[in-house]
Amino acid sequence: MSRTQVHTPRKPVLAGIGATAVLVTAAALVPGSTPAEAATYTPPPAHAGFDYQIGGAYTPPAGVEVVSRDHTASPAPGLYNICYVNAFQAQPGAEGDWDDDLLLRDANGDVVYDTDWGEAFLDIRTAGKRERIAEQVGTWIDGCADKGFQAVEPDNYDSYTRAGDLLDAADAQGLIKLLAERAHADGLAIGQKNTVELAPNRKANGLDFAVAEECGEWDECGDYTDAFGAGTGPCGSPANSAGRAVPRRTRGWRRAR
Numbered sequence: 489m490s491r492t493q494v495h496t497p498r499k500p501v502l503a504g505i506g507a508t509a510v511l512v513t514a515a516a517l518v519p520g521s522t523p524a525e526a527a528t529y530t531p532p533p534a535h536a537g538f539d540y541q542i543g544g545a546y547t548p549p550a551g552v553e554v555v556s557r558d559h560t561a562s563p564a565p566g567l568y569n570i571c572y573v574n575a576f577q578a579q580p581g582a583e584g585d586w587d588d589d590l591l592l593r594d595a596n597g598d599v600v601y602d603t604d605w606g607e608a609f610l611d612i613r614t615a616g617k618r619e620r621i622a623e624q625v626g627t628w629i630d631g632c633a634d635k636g637f638q639a640v641e642p643d644n645y646d647s648y649t650r651a652g653d654l655l656d657a658a659d660a661q662g663l664i665k666l667l668a669e670r671a672h673a674d675g676l677a678i679g680q681k682n683t684v685e686l687a688p689n690r691k692a693n694g695l696d697f698a699v700a701e702e703c704g705e706w707d708e709c710g711d712y713t714d715a716f717g718a719g720t721g722p723c724g725s726p727a728n729s730a731g732r733a734v735p736r737r738t739r740g741w742r743r744a745r
Contacts, residue, residue, distance in 0.1 A: 529675050531639070531677045548567065555567050556571075556699065557569060559629075559631060563636045572641050576609070578607055580607055583599065590610055618659070629670050632676060640676050641699050647660065660683070661692075664680075679699045
């Protein structure tokens with residue numbers, strides 16, 4: 489398979505040691521539905537210790553109340569669990585899991601890769617393709633709900649920023665709205681992963697909270713706070729926006745009042 493390689497630095501995803509979390513909730517109802525007919529969902533709890541385990545599940549440290557794990561893992565018993573899905577890119581070596589035309593290609597017909605992670609970009613440029621991608625990712629979201637997760641975290645929302653001029657923000661938001669509808673219908677809250685430039689649109693996109701890696705390092709914590717509501721307190725690694733060190737592996741967040 490021919491490749492087009494795109495090398496653009498991205499904030500690292502680290503299992504358990506590199507996440508900054510800004511969690512703020514929106515209304516716990518399926519968008520466009522009435523309270524009587526809507527599935528309800530519960531956002532992450534306020535002031536809770538957070539452990540990022542997408543690289544592999546392990547027993548959470550003492551004090552952790554919220555865990556993020558891959559959709560192939562099981563939830564941590566007795567905790568609030570966020571389910572990680574790679575929604576905008578194919579997992580390394582998993583191009584065959586997707587229809588050939590759903591892999592993003594350049595003008596020469598070569599598949600375009602995020603070379604920092606060895607992941608092929610998914611082609612989210614048309615409504616029809618977004619619907620097909622959302623259906624496949626939606627089966628993972630359904631599985632998250634069936635396993636007992638309380639929320640879902642679709643990763644690589646910001647893939648359009650690394651795909652040259654082939655994708656744009658409208659493409660990304662078109663897909664995230666479909667995923668939000670699926671999550672809410674399953675009774676799951678849905679988080680925005682990074683992509684601070686789209687945070688002001690979080691209500692229109694149906695997003696309930698944010699998982700923002702290292703927002704202190706990137707001076708973005710205040711931007712998430714502004715977008716997701718008052719009363720938030722973003723924390724992170726290696727330091728939060730005030731420069732205070734944060735304990736290894738566990739993270740704190742606050743919900744909006």
